[in-house]
Amino acid sequence: MQKMYSETSRVERVNEKLAPKEETIRFLLDYSMALSVIDYNELKFEALLN
């Protein structure tokens, strides 16, 4: 019961320094490395290369 009342409020949590998970950033960088956009006759094709 005490925990229910003493838990950090949402607003306080927003004020903490929040950052995305390391794996989220890793995924984005890998995605960026793998994504290649190919131009063909004014058309753009996306390809994900591993």
Add this chain to the structure above:
Amino acid sequence: MKASTNTDALLVSAYIEGNEAALSELITRHKQRIYSFIYSKVFDRDVSDDIFQETFIKVIRTLKRGAYNEEGKFLPWVMRIAHNLVIDHFRKNNRMPKFENSGDFNIFSVLSDSSLNAEKNMIKGQIENDVRRLIEELPEDQKEVLIMRIYKDMSFKEISEQTGVSINTALGRMRYALINLRKVIEKHNIILTN
């Protein structure tokens, strides 16, 4: 010039030219602000991560396709994408509102569903059928009284008036009906519980 002193516009240009490290620098520079903005709207770390990821996937695709044309306004542009994705998230969730379980409090500890599940409903139906079959086996006079009392919810006075016997006789027939039912149930080890 060090990468960290580059303006966003320079980093964006470098990324479009193929410098992947520029994207890493842009994300590192703005991740906290963008993530906090998303979290301040959705109040859920996992959802915030998902929206953050989706935001940058859009950023990456737009930059790689050469469709970005807001030089010098990188952060407001990314924030707008994040904002739109937050709105999309709420639109999706409004169709199916969810209760957020947090910490020690579980909503299911105070919400209960008293209705029987499908299996228990079937068992209940089977038990009621078994009881009806057992009642069918009773002598006619006992069966008549029991059905009037239990299924038709009649008082013993009404039963005595309808059957033309005294209240005491009706009571006696009911008593023997129950005794006989119990005997059959015990004899055949019939289980009548859900």
